[in-house]
Amino acid sequence: MKTLHHFHGGVHPEQHKLESSALPSVCAPVPQRLILPLQQHLGTRAKAVVRAGDKVLKGQLLARAAGAMSAAIHAPTSGTVLSVDFHALPHPSGLPDLCAIIEADGEDLWAERAPCDFRAADRAELRAKLRDGGIVGLGGATFPAHLKFDCKPAREIRTLVLNGAECEPWITSDDRLMRERAAEIVRGIEILRYLASPGETLVGIEDNKPQAVTAMRQACANTGIEVVAVPTLYPTGGEKQLIKVLTGKEVPSGGYPLHVGVLCSNVATAYAAHRLINCGEPMISRLVTVTGSVRTPQNFEALLGTPIEELVKLAGGALPGSAGYILGGPMMGLHVSNGWLPVVKSTNCVIVKSPQLFPPLPPALPCIRCTRCADACPADLQPQELYWFAKSRNFDKIKNYHLFDCIECGACNYVCPSHIPLVQYFRFAKSELRALEHESAAAALARERYEYRQMRIERDKQEKAEKLAQKEKAALAARQSAPATGVSQDGSAQARIQAALERAREQAAAVKPKNMDSLTSQQQAEIAEIEARRAKARELAQGQASGKTEQATDEHG
Amino acid sequence: MLTALLVMSAIALALGAALGYSAIKLKVEGNPLADKIDAILPQTQCGQCGYPGCKPYAAAIAAGEADINRCPPGGEEGIRRLADLLGVEFKPFGGETAGPKARAVAFIDENACIGCTLCIQACPVDAIAGASKQMHTVITQECTGCELCVAPCPVNCISMVPLPQTPQTWKWQYPVYALVPVK
Numbered sequence: 161m162k163t164l165h166h167f168h169g170g171v172h173p174e175q176h177k178l179e180s181s182a183l184p185s186v187c188a189p190v191p192q193r194l195i196l197p198l199q200q201h202l203g204t205r206a207k208a209v210v211r212a213g214d215k216v217l218k219g220q221l222l223a224r225a226a227g228a229m230s231a232a233i234h235a236p237t238s239g240t241v242l243s244v245d246f247h248a249l250p251h252p253s254g255l256p257d258l259c260a261i262i263e264a265d266g267e268d269l270w271a272e273r274a275p276c277d278f279r280a281a282d283r284a285e286l287r288a289k290l291r292d293g294g295i296v297g298l299g300g301a302t303f304p305a306h307l308k309f310d311c312k313p314a315r316e317i318r319t320l321v322l323n324g325a326e327c328e329p330w331i332t333s334d335d336r337l338m339r340e341r342a343a344e345i346v347r348g349i350e351i352l353r354y355l356a357s358p359g360e361t362l363v364g365i366e367d368n369k370p371q372a373v374t375a376m377r378q379a380c381a382n383t384g385i386e387v388v389a390v391p392t393l394y395p396t397g398g399e400k401q402l403i404k405v406l407t408g409k410e411v412p413s414g415g416y417p418l419h420v421g422v423l424c425s426n427v428a429t430a431y432a433a434h435r436l437i438n439c440g441e442p443m444i445s446r447l448v449t450v451t452g453s454v455r456t457p458q459n460f461e462a463l464l465g466t467p468i469e470e471l472v473k474l475a476g477g478a479l480p481g482s483a484g485y486i487l488g489g490p491m492m493g494l495h496v497s498n499g500w501l502p503v504v505k506s507t508n509c510v511i512v513k514s515p516q517l518f519p520p521l522p523p524a525l526p527c528i529r530c531t532r533c534a535d536a537c538p539a540d541l542q543p544q545e546l547y548w549f550a551k552s553r554n555f556d557k558i559k560n561y562h563l564f565d566c567i568e569c570g571a572c573n574y575v576c577p578s579h580i581p582l583v584q585y586f587r588f589a590k591s592e593l594r595a596l597e598h599e600s601a602a603a604a605l606a607r608e609r610y611e612y613r614q615m616r617i618e619r620d621k622q623e624k625a626e627k628l629a630q631k632e633k634a635a636l637a638a639r640q641s642a643p644a645t646g647v648s649q650d651g652s653a654q655a656r657i658q659a660a661l662e663r664a665r666e667q668a669a670a671v672k673p674k675n676m677d678s679l680t681s682q683q684q685a686e687i688a689e690i691e692a693r694r695a696k697a698r699e700l701a702q703g704q705a706s707g708k709t710e711q712a713t714d715e716h717g
Numbered sequence: 718m719l720t721a722l723l724v725m726s727a728i729a730l731a732l733g734a735a736l737g738y739s740a741i742k743l744k745v746e747g748n749p750l751a752d753k754i755d756a757i758l759p760q761t762q763c764g765q766c767g768y769p770g771c772k773p774y775a776a777a778i779a780a781g782e783a784d785i786n787r788c789p790p791g792g793e794e795g796i797r798r799l800a801d802l803l804g805v806e807f808k809p810f811g812g813e814t815a816g817p818k819a820r821a822v823a824f825i826d827e828n829a830c831i832g833c834t835l836c837i838q839a840c841p842v843d844a845i846a847g848a849s850k851q852m853h854t855v856i857t858q859e860c861t862g863c864e865l866c867v868a869p870c871p872v873n874c875i876s877m878v879p880l881p882q883t884p885q886t887w888k889w890q891y892p893v894y895a896l897v898p899v900k
Contacts, residue, residue, distance in 0.1 A: 199884070253887035553794075556801075584892040591888040596794070599759065606760035606861045609842040610770070 162362075162388050165408040167401045168540045170393040171571045173329050173491065175368060180451040181332035185340060185459035188474055190237045194262045194465030195502040196222060197249050201296040202303050203229030208260060214241045217271035219442055222260045225291050231304045232294040235262060236444040236463035238269040250487050250501045252494055259502070262465065273440030278351050286355060286437070293436035294443040294505075299323055299397070299426035300488065302506045305433065308425065309355040311418060318421040319407055320358035322349055322430060324365040324372065325390060327397035328489025331509040333447040334427055336459040338365065338372035342379035345427050348434030349385060356423050361385045363427070364402045368392040394491065395569040399424045401538050413565050428508075448503055450475040453482040453514035462503050468510045469499030478512045486511040490518065491570040525578040533572035533582060539565045543572040543582050550585035555596065558589050566590075751779040757798050761790045762841035763863030765815070770841065778803070786810055790862070792817045821877040822860040823867065827852050829874035836866035836875060 199205040206223035210216060216235040223233040240263045246256035278286055287306040295305040311317060322345075326334040338345060353361055363380065365373050367389040376387045390396055390405050400411045402424065409420040417424050428446065435441045444464055448471060451457035455476025462471055468485060472478055486493040487507055495513070503510075533543035541562060549558035563586060572582045679687070755775035766787040768774040777783035778799070785799040786808040793809070800807045810816040825836070825845070832850040844860040847853030867875050880886070 205885075249884060251884045251887075252889070253882075253884050255882060255884045255887055257884050553797075581892050584889070587889040588891050595886075595888055602861070603758070603760040605859070606762070606842050607755075607771070609844070609859060610760065610762050613841065613843050 162386065162406070163408075164388070164390060165405055167396075167404040167538050169536045169538045169571060170395065170401075171536050171574050172392075173394055173574060175392075176330045176451070177332050177335070177368065180330070180449050180457035180459060181335050181369075183456070183458040185336045185447055185461055186474070188460040188462045188466060188471060190264050190266065190268055190463060191466050191470045192264060193242070193467075194236055194239075194264065194463060195247050195467065195500075196233055196236070196260045196262065196465040197247070197502065197504055198223045198233055198244075198258045198260065199249075200233065200294075200302060200464070200505040201231045202301060203227070203231075205258065206230055206233050208244045208258070210241045210244065210260065212241055212243045215239075216241060216262065217269050219273065219444060220271045221292075221442075225304075229304060229307060230291075231296050231306075232292050232442070233260070234294055234442040234444050235260075235271075236465055237262070237264045238267050239264040248498055248501060250494060250496065250504055250507065254496075254498075275438055275440040278354055278437050283355055286351070289437065290433065292442075295429065295432050295436055296443070296505050297426060298428035298432060298446065298505060298508070299399070300492070300506055300508070305425070305429060308423065309352065311356065311423070316418065316421060317356045317358040317423050318360070319403075319423075320349075320353060320356050320361045321403055321406055321417075321422055321424040322352075322361070322363040322385075322427050323397060323399065323402055323424055324363055324369075324376070324427040325397035325402055326369070327366060327392070327394045328491055328493075328509075329394075330451050330511050331449050331489050332451075333449045333459055333508045335369045335372050336449075337428055337431060337447050338369070339375050341431060342372075342375040344434050345376070345431045346379045346383060346385065347438055348430030348432070350383075351433045351437050352423075352425055352430055353385075358423065362406050363387045364390050364396070364406050366390055366392045366396055394571065395538055395567070398538060398567050398569060400567070413562050443505060446503070446505065446507070448507055449509040450512075451509065452486070452511035453479045453517055454512050455479065464504060465502045467500050467502055468507075471503070471510055472499070472512055479514065481516070482512045482514045484513045486513060486518075491574065492568060521579050521581075524580045527578055527580060530577060532575045532577065536571040536575045538569060538571060539567055541566055543586075546589070547580065547582050547585050550589040553589075553592070555589060555593055559593060563589055563593070748776065748779055751776045753802060754778050754799065757791070757795060757802065758788060759790045759795065759861075761861040761863040763790060763861070763865060765789050784808060789815055789817045819879045821862045821879045822857050823855045823862070823864070824876050824878040825853050825855055826874040826876070827854065829872050831872055833871060835869040835871065839865045839869045841865060 198208060204227045207226040208223045210222050215238075216222065217238045218235060220235045221232055222235050222241075225232050242261045242263050244258060244260050247259040247261065248254065249257050249259070251257070276289070281289075287309060290309070291304060291306040297303040297305060297308065324334055324338055326332070349361065349363075361384065363376055363385060365376065365387065367373070370389075373387060373389045380387050388406060390402070395401055396405060399417060403417055403420070403422050404410055407420075407422060409422060411417050411422075412419055432443050432446070436443065445461055446464065447459050448462045449457075449459050450471045454472055458475060460471055460474060468487070472485075484495060484497045485499065486495055486509075487501070488494055488509055490511065493509070493511065527544060527547060529544055531542075531544055533547075534541070537543055539562075543566075545561050546558055546563055546566070549555075549561065550563075566586050568583050568587060570583050573580075576582060751772070752775070755772055758771040758775055760771050762770045764770065766774045766783065768777055768783070774783060774788065778785060785803065785805065786796050788795055789810065791799075796809075797807055823845075830847075830852050832847065832852060834847065834849050834853070836853060837845045837847055841863060842859055842861055844856045845853050845866060846856055862877065864877060867877065
């Protein structure tokens with residue numbers, strides 16, 4: 161028997177699991193239209209490789225991974241791509257983003273599937289397969305799996321933890337998956353073990369799912385994988401919390417499980433890896449719990465892109481008086497009102513809300529500093545302080561209080577006697593801090609470019625000045641080395657002008673009219689006559705001019 | 718008496734020499750306060766503060782010649798951080814300085830551009846690509862939104878386009894809820 165440890169805090173919300181866990185999961189029929197967001201993972205949006213009008217087969221690539229932190233998106237059924245356009249996303253902003261919209265043809269024809277023997281494959285090759293197969297962490301964070309398993313194996317990983325805790329109330333999709341497909345999950349775990357080569361492999365399941373524990377124990381017999389039932393306490397399913405419970409190791413603040421030699425992955429991720437590697441089927445469907453205010457709460461194997469309203473209809477429809485949905489659990493889930501949002505890789509549960517099941521919170525009262533939130537915080541933070549700083553927008557201080565270690569589990573909200581929406585404040589502060597970080601990175605880039613530009617302008621100026629100085633120097637040297645041109649040694653401006661005038665005169669003297677050579681005597685006589693006439697005219701003109709001036713002086717007198 | 722005087726003057730001389738030596742040897746290059754202020758400024762180099770760039774404005778603040786509320790691109794958060802750094806009171810935007818605007822980037826209407834390079838010369842961060850008598854275009858990722866390229870354009874083909882909000886750039890809003898007094 162394994163010794164278990166405790167994490168700090170935790171709460172016991174009402175479970176509500178039995179409503180949906182009793183019925184076996186059902187394969188949901190292919191809907192008429194599927195909406196596939198190109199970003200269903202953490203990182204950069206995948207790049208579409210299809211266009212409107214293209215015919216696609218089931219499992220065909222729709223968008224390839226763009227950059228390192230990305231994962232591919234595939235067609236969940238065969239049909240026609242209607243458009244690659246903006247459509248509402250299951251995102252807290254409610255803003256639209258690029259989605260591929262597919263009209264199903266009803267034939268559900270598979271593209272060619274290429275299963276492979278992972279033991280014969282290279283690790284890097286397998287990771288590339290995970291990326292191109294669109295495998296991401298299905299526990300909720302949707303971190304691309306190929307990056308999680310990009311580690312130097314054997315030396316680094318002592319423990320591989322498979323997360324089957326499923327601690328959020330209402331959700332039973334992992335429970336049903338482990339009960340019904342334990343053998344497949346174990347085959348997927350083998351792939352992950354091959355990638356990480358861990359010393360030990362542990363599967364953590366909360367003890368409120370005894371059938372899942374039994375099924376997994378049976379499937380794991382003689383494989384070296386240990387299935388551990390952990391006490392039911394929200395949020396044991398948090399990565400850091402489950403690692404603490406199973407191994408006693410605490411992931412350092414701001415660090416990753418890898419820093420303590422642990423890798424943690426969801427059981428549904430292991431199942432998806434099995435489908436991809438052993439069956440050649442990329443990530444195109446997942447188990448989704450439909451529960452809450454519906455007639456028959458149950459789990460569906462739903463194609464990605466299925467509108468949540470279709471699933472609710474399959475579960476017998478919403479009961480009268482229902483309003484809105486929660487995607488995920490009630491503690492961390494996303495409250496939406498639009499039923500045409502698609503199921504994405506992170507959608508593990510759709511809860512139909514009703515005022516009876518989820519009565520609106522009473523209005524918030526002032527914080528009384530009771531620190532019940534600090535007692536409940538599984539990350540060992542001081543939510544009451546964080547709340548203070550977030551409220552006053554004191555972002556430097558809130559960072560010092562390790563805001564980014566907050567996993568937004570909502571335990572503090574749950575226990576707060578004043579009903580303060582603490583997590584909302586923390587999300588606000590986190591996104592502000594991220595924006596500030598982004599801005600300061602942009603400022604650093606702008607500063608660098610501005611300073612380079614200034615340096616370049618300065619350098620150009622200097623180069624020009626240097627060139628000019630060199631030219632002048634060369635000209636001066638040329639003049640000094642050629643004194644025959646009559647330049648005086650002092651080189652003053654006056655002297656230079658004098659010298660230039662002299663040069664001009666010399667040049668003028670050197671050029672004589674050529675038509676004066678070899679003239680006949682008659683021509684010479686003519687020239688003499690003309691010259692005499694000119695001289696006379698000049699004399700006359702001079703005489704007249706002097707006469708005029710005399711007259712002018714007389715008139716004035 | 719004399720001994721005391723001698724001892725005191727010897728100490729004074731020794732300390733003076735040490736201070737003089739360290740003043741020369743340990744001199745700090747540049748203005749560290751101006752650098753700290755410059756690190757807070759958004760580096761748009763837009764000149765809306767009345768100085769020819771962020772660094773001159775930082776130097777002016779450090780010298781006590783300029784107010785801290787003259788940088789619209791920095792926003793109120795920028796003023797708050799400057800006030801924190803300098804230990805002065807927060808000062809809202811007002812007077813001759815305009816308030817902050819939504820972040821925008823320059824956009825060149827490429828059909829109208831005549832390729833005069835005037836905007837390229839005006840851009841403080843080299844965010845406009847193009848050459849003489851060739852079409853110009855703005856490198857959106859590098860554009861700081863300073864608007865310095867808008868005025869020089871002889872054909873008015875540059876406009877400022879506000880950046881749209883996407884799920885990637887969206888921010889959580891400040892939680893607003895009413896405090897209700899207990900009856």
